[in-house]
Amino acid sequence: MTLAIQRVRSKWAKTKVLNRSSDLRQYVPLTKRFNRETLRSMLEEYEMVYVKPDSGTFGKGVIRVEKTSEGYRYQIQKDARTVATFDGLYEGLQRYTGKKGYLIQKGVYLLKHQKRRFDIRVMVQKNLQNKWETTAILGRLSAPHNVVTNYHSGGTMMTFEKLMSEHLSASEISAYSSRLKKLGTAIGRQLSTAYPNLKELGADVAIDTKMHPWVLEVNTKPHPYIYKILADKSVYRKVRKYSLAYGGIKGKRSSR
Numbered sequence: 001m002t003l004a005i006q007r008v009r010s011k012w013a014k015t016k017v018l019n020r021s022s023d024l025r026q027y028v029p030l031t032k033r034f035n036r037e038t039l040r041s042m043l044e045e046y047e048m049v050y051v052k053p054d055s056g057t058f059g060k061g062v063i064r065v066e067k068t069s070e071g072y073r074y075q076i077q078k079d080a081r082t083v084a085t086f087d088g089l090y091e092g093l094q095r096y097t098g099k100k101g102y103l104i105q106k107g108v109y110l111l112k113h114q115k116r117r118f119d120i121r122v123m124v125q126k127n128l129q130n131k132w133e134t135t136a137i138l139g140r141l142s143a144p145h146n147v148v149t150n151y152h153s154g155g156t157m158m159t160f161e162k163l164m165s166e167h168l169s170a171s172e173i174s175a176y177s178s179r180l181k182k183l184g185t186a187i188g189r190q191l192s193t194a195y196p197n198l199k200e201l202g203a204d205v206a207i208d209t210k211m212h213p214w215v216l217e218v219n220t221k222p223h224p225y226i227y228k229i230l231a232d233k234s235v236y237r238k239v240r241k242y243s244l245a246y247g248g249i250k251g252k253r254s255s256r
């Protein structure tokens with residue numbers, strides 16, 4: 001019998017494990033559990049923060065909060081509101097955060113492509129030697145005016161090279177890609193210290209305007225099929241091969 005692949009839903013739990021690594025900490029935006037006090041202190045520290053469900057997916061319930069000259073502005077999907085006071089902001093956010101665990105995270109100003117924000121999905125898998133290997137990198141472009149890049153929230157998949165070509169030269173893009181691959185395997189090794197049966201992960205990496213990479217979250221059930229869109233078919237073939245080997249996706253003869 002093979003051990004089931006480990007899944008970890010709580011972003012808070014995974015963030016704590018990443019922060020135990022002195023090498024990785026510099027890539028993790030400051031994250032706290034959401035409450036009135038952390039909302040206040042984070043907005044004293046940063047102009048912009050993200051408030052999001054601890055166990056969310058697909059960009060659902062993710063809120064961007066900004067300080068403005070008139071008070072505060074908060075936006076969920078494409079729906080933005082402004083409020084004059086901190087109490088008004090906290091009350092407004094509580095309509096979303098009241099029921100379940102929420103986190104608050106330093107906001108990253110993402111790079112843009114044609115005025116739309118983008119971030120990067122880095123796919124990391126256990127290879128046939130049982131070592132972490134970064135197998136794919138794909139860009140995700142938000143729908144116009146949206147505050148999340150997720151495909152299920154109207155985002156569009158696009159190659160890393162195309163999205164970065166406005167920001168870096170071809171040789172810089174290839175160096176940056178190697179850097180992201182190393183970051184991916186480092187994340188895999190670090191999360192394995194707490195979750196030894198993890199086989200695959202998808203890190204959501206934001207690149208800020210100073211080209212610093214930030215790990216916004218790590219998914220432990222990443223979608224393997226999105227890499228089919230890449231012109232380089234060897235990428236998806238490898239993703240699939242590794243996933244079949246550890247049972248992430250099942251072969252044709254399986255019953256499911």
Ligand SMILES: Nc1ncnc2c1ncn2[C@@H]1O[C@H](COP(=O)(O)OP(=O)(O)O)[C@@H](O)[C@H]1O
Pocket residue numbers: 029049050052056057058059060062105106107108109110119147148149150204206216217
């Ligand atoms: N700290 C942040 N700064 C900037 N953008 C963020 C931040 N956190 C989340 N986002 C945006 O929201 C999207 C969804 O957030 P994420 O933490 O990945 O949750 P989900 O599990 O819903 O995908 C991200 O891909 C990114 O586009």
Ligand SMILES: [Mg+2]
Pocket residue numbers: 058059150204217
């Ligand atoms: Mg995500």
